[in-house]
Amino acid sequence: xxxxxxxxxxxxxxxxxxxxxxxxxxxxxxxxxxxxxxxxxxxxxxxxxxxxxxxxxxxxxxxxxxxxxxxxxxxxxxxxxxxxxxxxxxxxxxxxxxxxxxxxxxxxxxxxxxxxxxxxxxxxxxxxxxxxxxxxxxxxxxxxxxxxxxxxxxxxxxxxxxxxxxxxxxxxxxxxxxxxxxxxx
Numbered sequence: 382x383x384x385x386x387x388x389x390x391x392x393x394x395x396x397x398x399x400x401x402x403x404x405x406x407x408x409x410x411x412x413x414x415x416x417x418x419x420x421x422x423x424x425x426x427x428x429x430x431x432x433x434x435x436x437x438x439x440x441x442x443x444x445x446x447x448x449x450x451x452x453x454x455x456x457x458x459x460x461x462x463x464x465x466x467x468x469x470x471x472x473x474x475x476x477x478x479x480x481x482x483x484x485x486x487x488x489x490x491x492x493x494x495x496x497x498x499x500x501x502x503x504x505x506x507x508x509x510x511x512x513x514x515x516x517x518x519x520x521x522x523x524x525x526x527x528x529x530x531x532x533x534x535x536x537x538x539x540x541x542x543x544x545x546x547x548x549x550x551x552x553x554x555x556x557x558x559x560x561x562x563x564x565x566x
Contacts, residue, residue, distance in 0.1 A: 442533025
C-alpha cells in the first residue's frame with residue numbers, strides 16, 4: 382500500500398540539523414547588519430548635534446565681534462582709553478549684562494540650560510592710527526585701528542564628561558576695526 386501512495390523517504394538526522402544551523406546563521410547575519418545600521422545612526426546623530434553646537438558658537442563669536450564694534454561706535458573718543466584700562470579685553474558683560482536672552486524662551490531656547498552657558502571675550506591689539514578712511518577727508522580726521530579677536534563659547538568648555546564635551550564648542554572671529562574719528566596726535 383505504501384507503494385501506491387508514494388511515501389517520502391524520511392530526512393536523515395544530519396539534514397534536519399542543517400536547517401536549524403542555516404536559520405541561526407541567517408539570524409546572525411541580520412543581527413550584524415542591524416547593529417551596524419544602529420551604530421551608523423548613532424554616529425550621524427552625534428555628528429549633527431556637534432555641528433549644531435558649533436554653528437551656535439560661531440554665531441556667539443560673530444555677535445561678540447559686532448558687540449565690540451557697537452561699543453566702539455557709541456563712544457569712539459573714549460573707547461581707546463576704556464580698552465587700555467581693561468587690558469585690551471572687552472567682555473560680554475562690558476557691553477550688556479543681558480547681551481543674550483538666556484531664558485528658556487530666549488535666544489537659545491531650552492538647550493542653553495542643558496549645555497551650560499554662553500560667553501564671548503574680545504581681545505584687542507592696537508595696530509596704529511589711520512588717516513585714511515572712505516568718506517572722510519584725507520588728513521582731516523584720525524582713526525584708531527584695532528585687530529579684534531573674539532572667542533565665542535557655547536556650552537561648558539571645562540567639561541570632564543565626554544557627553545558634556547560633545548555639547549560644547551568654541552569659535553573665533555578676527556576682524557579689523559577703525560574707531561573714530563578721534564583727535565589726531
